[in-house]
Amino acid sequence: MRIIMSGGGTGGHIYPAITIAKALREKVKYCEVLFIGTQSGLEADIIPKEGFTIQFIDVAGFERRLSVKNIQTIAKTIGSIWQSQKIIRQFKPDIVIGTGGYVCGPVLLAASLLKIPTMIQEQNVIPGITNKILSRFVDKIALGFTEASENFPNQNKLFFTGNPIRQEVISASREESIAALGLDPNKRTIIISGGSRGARSINQAMIKVHQFFAGSKEIQLLHVTGQSEYNGIVGKFTQCGIDITAAGNIIIKPYLYNMPQALAVADLAIFRAGALGLAELTARGVPSILVPYPFAAENHQEYNARVMERQGAAILIHDKELNPDILINSINELINNPQKLDMMSLASKKIGRPKAAESIAQMALNLIK
Structure with a gap:
């Protein structure tokens, strides 16, 4: 079997493609996979490191306004x-x-014109522009959220699978992860992360949160600031008189390579609302306080977070309303009410689709047959 995968620009498009490709390799004895991406996207670095072959096309995304550049982009897209x-x-x-990003447009359209079976995977409640356009041409669409179905015209093409996540997220052991991360097994663990690049608004609000909970006998905070934010946040701790070492319950990291281990020990997460982050949280049944990134395309993170809140798995705080007092009160409300925290955990687990990659891989095989 020979498969072309396309998804690029950001990790949110690339890692689902990698996960689906690996799931297909598990199901099929011989499976040759080729990725198509752009040299300017993260896929140029990530895909070869994952052991896959990649070829490049020259394509760019459209600006969300009338411009000369968009005319040039049209010519580039045709090419x-x-x-x-x-x-x-x-x-x-x-x-x-295809798993999203503008590179998918020409690849999936070309395949459709050549009468080759095609499928896209949409991670968010609000689809991206590329997937909205492609939905009219492809054969099947795998949805990360059932709510996304309202935004596609042809309902017969739609299948709800959930979003594909790394196998390590499911297999990570809580006991081993606690030891590996140097955490206290007797304290509830709160994971704070704004994604690989960090989230400035969350990081800034967390300074006083750390100050408030420093030395707590009940909770410990594992805060991933993002590389660019790390030095500034640590400097602010010094200014505020927070001694991380003396506190004994605060760990600050610029980046966490073993996030699956952090998810395995998390009793509560403070996150943005990217689709893959939510998929990993729900696969582990982690309740969350979500602060959607306000400048995400089509404001899709807020719609993702609303689904989580509506299902009872998360508390939603808008970025413009975020401040230390709101975070402290939200954390206390949950930590001091174990029953509510447990109910949120069950709701999160109910949303989770840990077998999403396998479902998508089987969809692909059925489409080929």
Whole structure:
């Protein structure tokens, strides 16, 4: 079997593609996978490190306004469709799967014109522009949220699978993870992360939160600031007189390579509301306080967070309303009410789809047959 995967620009599009590709390799004895991306996207670095082959096309995203650049982008897109057709004819795939990002547009469109089975995976409640356009051409659409179905015209193409997550998220052991991260097994653990680049508003609000909970006998805080924010936040701790070492319940990291271990020990998470982060939280049944990134395309993070809140798995705080007092009160409300925290955990677990990648892989196989 030969498969082309396309998804690029950000990790939110790339890692689902990698996870689906690995799931297909588990299901099929011989499975050759080729990724198509752009040299300017993160896929150029990530995909080879994951052991997959990648080829590149020259394509750019459209600006959300009338501009000369958009005229140039149209010409570039037409050329990228031709490039994609050339790669597809040479590779002869049995199916082409897209996971989002503007690079998917020409690749999936080219495959559709060549009458090759096609499928896209939409992670968010509000689909991106590329997937909205492609939905009219592809054969199947795998949804990360059932609520996304309202935004696609052809309901017969839709299947709810959940969002694919790394196997390590499921397999990480709580006991081993506590030891690896140097945490206290007798304290409730709160994980704070704004994603790989961090979230300035969350980081700033957390300074007084750390000050308030420093030395607590009940909770411990594992805060991932993001590389660019780390030095500034640690400096603010010094200014506020917070001695992390003396507190004994605060761990600050610029980046966490073993996030699956952190999720395995988390009793509560303070996160943005990116689709993959939520998929990993719910796979582990972690309740959360969500602060959606306000500048995400189509404000999709807020819609993701609303689903979590509506299902009883999260508390939603808008970025513009975020301050230390709100965070402290929200944390206390949950930590001092174990029954509510447990109910949120059950609700989170109910939303989770830890087998999403397997479901998507089986969809692909059925489509080929």
